Amino acid sequence: MYVGHLTESPNLKPENQFVSLLPALSGHRDDKTLGVKFDLIYDLEALIAKLNIEAEELLLTIPLSEIKSASLYHLGSEEFFLPYTSPQPP
Amino acid sequence: MPTNLLLLPLLGGFWFVHFCYFFKFRAQRLDGYRLLLESAFFGLLLIIPARLITYFWPRFSGLGRGTEAEWVRFWQGPPLSGTATLSLLIGLIAPFLVNWLYAAYLRSSSPQEWGLDDEESGLWGAAVSFLWPAKEKALDFAIRNSGNQFFQLLHRAAVQKSRS
Incomplete structure (x- = not known):
């Protein structure tokens, strides 16, 4: 998993099968929790x-x-993605 | 117009579609048959100004009459050969003219956004720098209208990076 800056827009040529970016962060998803590390x-x-x-x-x-x-990354946005907890019955 | 002469406006149409930023990026995604049809369509459009010029120029100008006479003497051939050849010439020149005019319009309408890039040097570099806004705008339009969602996302990220 990479977070980075795209230096140029993708070309629409079908034979262009690559994208280049300047990396800022790299990581992986945890196998068990699937959380981003x-x-x-x-x-x-x-x-x-x-x-x-x-x-x-x-x-x-x-x-x-x-x-x-792929998605746009906003610094600090992960703190708003909270673990799901079942709503408690009243 | 003999059928083989239609090749000239077709070539002009292809050249126009290939080099005019407004159509270039969308055309890159077209398969052969669609590209051929689009080139033929623009070739037909190129015939209109070519025909108007070859018809009216000799009627209102001595230079036009002389050119027509020389052309007939040189070509000695099929009718409308001048129209077909002129449509090719217009097709060769028009995309660069359109690109240049569009870049000039963008630079004059919003000079803050499209400030001159001084990094490029030399005549070619200066031309590329000058045309850059027109290319970017056309690519933006093409991706927004013809690109899939993934390409649109990458494009948005790249635009945000360039603005920051």
């Missing part, structure tokens, strides 16, 4: 400054066929 934070600004490279060199290319689902 972030494992890595990518401090790309510091990396770019240290290595003196262009941001394009850090682009992550993902085949579209590998993407199961």
